[in-house]
Each structure stands twice: as C-alpha cells, then as structure tokens.
Amino acid sequence: MGRTRVDSTTRIARRMHELLEPICLVTYLADECNEEMAALGHRTYWDGYFASRAAPLGRVPAEVVHAAFYNFAEGEAARHIPGAWETIPPEASLAARERGSVASLRRILGAELADSPGLVRAADLTTKAATGAPTEGRVMYAGMRALAVPSDPVARLWHSATMLREHRGDGHIAALVGARIGGTQAHVLSALDMGIHPAESFGRIHHLPRKRLAAVMDRLRERGLIDADGHFTDAGRETKQRIETLTDELAAPPYDALTPAELDELMTELEPITARLVATGSQ
Secondary structure, three states, rough: HHHHHHHHHHHHHHHHHHHHHHHHHHHHHHHHHHHHHHHHHHOHHHHHHHHHHHHHHHHOOOOHHHHHHHOOOOHHHHOOOOHOOOOHHHHHHHHHHHHHHHHHHHHHHHHHHHHOOHHHHHHHHHHHHHOOOOOOHHHHHHHHHHHOOOOOHHHHHHHHHHHHHHHHHHHHHHHHHHHOOOEEEEEHHHHHHHHHHHHHHEEEOOOOHHHHHHHHHHHHOOOOOOOOOOOOOOOHHHHHHHHHHHHHHHHHHHHHHOHHHHHHHHHHHHHHHHHHHHHHHHO
C-alpha cells in the first residue's frame, strides 16, 4: 500500500508538471517578457533572466544565486549578479517579468480562454496548492512564497505555476545533490536523455570551455554513467531515472492541499489552457 501511494503521488506530480510547465515557459520563450526587460535597460536576455528570477531572494551575492540556481557553470551568475541590479532595482525586474509573462499568456490564450471561468478556477486551485507546501529546504520556492499573490486571475495562475515550478526545481536539486550529480553533469544527462549526442553540443553547455566540458565528461565516465563514446551506460540511465522519480516524489506535497475532487477539477480546467500553449510552443 505504501508503494502504491508513492506511485500515485508521483504520477500526480508528473502530470501537474506537464500541465503547468507551458504556463511558466512563456517567461523564457515568448517575446513580451524580453521586451519588458529590454525596456528597463537590461542589456541581454541573461541579464534580465538572472535579475528577475533571483529577485525574490533579495540582494544576495552571486555565490548565493549560483547555489540556488545550481545548474549554471561556475562564474556565470557573477557575470550578471549584482551588476544587473546596480541601476535597475530587483523589484522592477520582478514586476517586468510578471507583466511580460501575463501579456504573453493573454495573447496566446486569447480572450475566450484568458477571461474564462475555467481559468479563474484553475488559478484559484493552483494558488491553493502553491501556497500549501512546507518551505523548509526550498530556497527558490520560499522566495516566491514571500511575494504577494496577484489578484488578476491570469497573473495569479502564472505566479502560482511559477511557485510550483520553483518548488519542483528545489526538489530536483536535492535529488541531484543526493546522487552526487553536479549542475553541468545534470545537463549532460538531460541531453543524453533527449537523444542529443554528443552531449557537449547541448545548448545549455556548448558554450563552455572545451577543457571544462572534457573534465565533466571524464568524471561521468569514471563513475560508469557514460561510456567511452559519451552514451549512457545502464548505470547512467538508472541514475537519471532515479533522479527523476525522486524529483516527482518531492514535488508531490503541494497537491496534498487539494481534495481528490479539486485535483481532478484543476487538471480538467488546465487541459485546454495547456493545449493552447503547447500548440504555440509557449511563444
């Protein structure tokens, strides 16, 4: 019975991730957020990314952002933090991120979905889940929880989906740390899981110095997670799957705040919203 309960909660967490992730992705893929950041004065996409995503943590040093984000290479956070905040307050970047994300969602969804009772209900239930989980050990989630929840339904849905994304991300980091997989190593495993080979060509790491990437690959070979040609070994696949399963398990607690009926209702209301976003690539 215990195993059945765990399997059920992991399936719920995975399904909710599939439904909510396209809502969050407009922040990173659609034009409006980038335009808002540029209008503030951020010089590059990554200035705006680091400035707005780290803003809920307050004016912490680059070392803290690097630790909280986890999967960026050494020194990448320091190229943007605290420089991106020197002339643009973190609060301004945070507000711009919300404005741009909400504008993207309204454009993609159209008035029929964006102003529908179903979206309002989805926003209410997502917020109930997003504000109902413990914050211990969840640095990025706790930062988002400290922010005011917007009153506008589209903004509330985006905000709460983003809270849940950061909650899941915090748990994913815990799973990676437990498996002794570093941030760049995690990108290698993800690339191989997506069928990208050589993994070093993956967009999140291809820009890193060759010597640094070679060291990462060598370490994974030493542990028996990839073979001489840079493909998964059986142990590597098993490690990747174990991390993903634990991530799902750790992402489940917010949904305990919902009754089974509310959870079913939330999934039903999210399905047409997510389908529209997936059809456009959240762009």
